[in-house]
Amino acid sequence: MNKDRIIQLLTHFFRHDWLRYLMTAIVCTVIFFSLTYTNVYMETYDIEKFSTAKETIRSPITIEHTKETERRIRDAVQSVEDHYEISSDVTEEQVASVNEIFEVIEKIESEDLKKELSKPTISISDKVSYLKQLVEEESVREMDSAVFTALFRAEPADRLLAKELLNSSLYDAFHTGIKVGEEQQVIRRIEQKLSYSTLDYSLVQSLQPLIVFGVEPNSFFSADETNEAQKQAREGVEPVLIRAGELIVEEGQLITNEIYEELEITGLLNEERNVFPLIGLLILMLLLGMLIFLELNHAKKTTYSLRKLVAIIIMSGVIVSVMKVISLYVTTDNPLYFITPIATVSMLLKILIRERIAIVFSIIYAIVGSVVFNANLPGLLNMEVGIYFLITQLVSIYFLAIVKDKAAVVKTGVGVALMNAITVFLFLLLSFEKYDWSDYLLFGSYGFLSAIIATILTVGMLPFFESGLGILSDAKLLTLSSPNQPLLRKLLIEAPGTYHHSIMVANLSEASCEAIGANGLLARVAAYYHDLGKTVRPHYFIENQMGMKNPHEYLDPYQSAEIILQHPADGANLLRKEKLPQEIIDIALQHHGTTLLKFFYYKAKEKNEKVKEEDFRYDGPKPATKEAAVVSICDSIEAAVRSLSNPDQKEIEKIVSAIFQDRMLDGQLSDSSLTFMELEQMKNVICETLKGIYHSRIQYPKEEKMKEAR
Structure with missing residues (x-):
């Protein structure tokens, strides 16, 4: 039975256009899924703790390490110091109380107390007694009289200097903040400061009760500020991610608790997780199959013969198989996917079938390519590959639309080669990595080689489709x-x-x-x-x-x-x-x-x-x-x-x-x-x-x- 007879029988069987289109979409979906399922299938391992890894294992997915993230949050919160609020009221009250003593002393020294007290002579003890009557602060009244005696005996200049030193020392201490329990430390610092001054040592010693009186805690624990600081610290902790492709364990390395936990989190020890990426891939391929059916059935005035539909299926199977083979040799240092002759199918579809079909399948092959070249990491689509494939196919369709003879394929190949090189350079420039001029030359040559191979394959495969399948092209x-x-x-x-x-x-x-x-x-x-x-x-x-x-x-x-x-x-x-x-x-x-x-x-x-x-x-x-x-x-x-x-x-x-x-x-x-x-x-x-x-x-x-x- 010759091929024409087979085509006639199949045409009679699929005599309804929509049925032929549906079968084409189904076959293409099966091809896409069968050639890409290994790219999302997560291999699992039978590994025990504290054993030795038999191979190098990388994370197949990007996922948050929640336990490590929580640990870092706890550390960040614990590292936050308690926040204290300084009371300016305490500062002003204490300084004012100390100044009041000096002001009363100056007032007593300036007034004629003989008439006030009805005494012929006024002794220092009289002055001290009178001072305690004038001050309002009870604690001042109970203070040792030796402090006041020393101040009354001191020269006015020394008394003024003592006042200024006490004021400045107290302000400095209060400005920094005095917490409960820090009073003795502050008192010693003020005494030390006064002792370095020009004041007489005995006067400094006499001022010690006054210093104790002036020092009061003015820095109090603030729950609101502390909670806010802890909240900011908690929010500032970035989630700990185990990224797709990240090395988890190297061959021969000991499986520690931490490594085992990462293997468990990424699902490498749980076979039940494997089904979900496959379901996602199946849904994606069904969507692509639906797009194929809708596009074929879209133009009611255009009927696609069974021969052309068979050609679509053959092209889809061949180009995705080529992608799969090339993906086996792709590494992070050598992006061989740039060499894929993807423009072959877009030019053949444009020549043999229709420009609109070529554009739609360009999008489909770009999506499939982003799955094939995802480095076998479920959930990852290689958008660089998808964009590159889409650009090179659309460019080939555009340039091929100018003329309708076989020489147009060669002209198209030149245009595709230039655009491929430009696209490759674009990706290299956008990359975070720094490349040498030799890398630009090497990877750019991949784009040129892709166009050359695509041109040769297009010219070589045209006779097969025209004669072998009997497809009549415009050329x-x-x-x-x-x-x-x-x-x-x-x-x-x-x-x-x-x-x-x-x-x-x-x-x-x-x-x-x-x-x-x-x-x-x-x-x-x-x-x-x-x-x-x-x-x-x-x-x-x-x-x-x-x-x-x-x-x-x-x-x-x-x-x-x-x-x-x-x-x-x-x-x-x-x-x-x-x-x-x-x-x-x-x-x-x-x-x-x-x-x-x-x-x-x-x-x-x-x-x-x-x-x-x-x-x-x-x-x-x-x-x-x-x-x-x-x-x-x-x-x-x-x-x-x-x-x-x-x-x-x-x-x-x-x-x-x-x-x-x-x-x-x-x-x-x-x-x-x-x-x-x-x-x-x-x-x-x-x-x-x-x-x-x-x-x-x-x-x-x-x-x-x-x-x-x-």
Whole structure:
């Protein structure tokens, strides 16, 4: 069983478009999942504490080490010192109390106490007693009288200096803050400071009770400030993360409690965690499969043949397999993924199928590539790879859209090579690592090599898809449309009238197909070859009977019909012999469908009323595609309009409508999937085109009349 027969059987089985598209999406999903599941599957280990690691193990995921994070938070909170609030009121009260003693002493020294106390003489003890009466502070009254005695005996300058030293010392101590229990330390510091002054040592000793009186705790524990500081310390602790790819244990290293805990946290000791990344991957691949189905089913006017869908599946399997093989040799120091010839599939899809399909699959392959090159770390998508793959594919599609010949692939390869190098340099510049000029040269060459390999593979694989799977590309159609093609030269030389007719049919067919979203280029090229069978007996067809009698005048209607009815099969045989694409062969065979050869049928019926209609019908089959149906209709319309002596707009519209109606009533369009809306669009385009061809022309005067006019 040959490949064409297999394709026919599969096409019949998947006769509904949506079913073919669904199966394509399912097969692609299976391919993607089967080649990427190892990239998210977490291997688990049977390891015991205090054993020796048999291999180096890295973390497959990024996860927080909660216990270590909590330990660091505790340490941070414990390291926060208690916060104290300094009371300015205590400071002012104590300093004011000390100053009050000196102020009272100055007042007593300046006043005449003899009259006040009614004594002829005033002793120092009298002054001290009077001082205790004036001060309000009870503790001052209870203070040892020796302090006041010493101050009264001291010189005014020494007393002023003592006051200033006490003030400054107390302010300094209070400014720093005096906590409960620190009073003795502060008192000793003040005494030491006074002892270094010019004051008499005995006076300094006498001031000791006054210093004790002035020193009071003014710094008190603040629960609010302490709690706030602890909160800030707690919030300032960064979570301890075990990052994907981070080394947990090296081969031969002892499995400590800490290492064992990290293995447990990352799920490397728990087999139950393996299923979740696989579920996530399956969901991702199902989403990609859904995108494929929706895109294939999106354009209702475009039908993708089974051959093209098989090509999509083959390309998807090949390119993802290539990714997988390259990923086995990728290291952190050697990003070999830059060498992946991913542009091959985008160019092949653009050439063989459609630009929109190429763009959609560029996105899909970029996503799959980000999974394949994730260094086998579940939950990680290598976005650098995804962006690189997407850019190189979109660039190849853009450059290839400029021209439609095989030389365009080479031109595209040059553009892709330059863009690949620029993209690689971009990633290197964005990296935190510093690279030498040799690294830029090496990794940039990967991008160049990727484009070169992609160009070679594209040119090399095109014949496989065009011949092996029988896919008809635009480049192949353009080659077949050349007037120098042997079969077209044969048609031009042996049947020039038919050649001219075919050119007209090609123009009408292309315009009609473009209007309804069918393949206009295929219809044009197929129209060139649709009547090739007439070259077997060219003079039996009226368009080639120039200056000669019609041979059918000498034949029986049955003989004439046999010759005319045979030309679709003759054309198909000639096309098969020259190994032209099956689509063109099918259109040549189907362009008359099973229509009735009315002229000879009615001519035979004039002689015999019992003539069988089946004897004068073409063998078919009926047009099975939109392009075949379009060529069939345009063939009949062009021949009919050409037979008119002076076609005007009304005549053209009338004959076009009649042929459309006849084909529908005869059931010739039932297998072509054309809709009534598309038939109406075709009718309008054909009428407009014919009106442009057969428009009114100026009648130039004859030569004799021009001479008379002179």
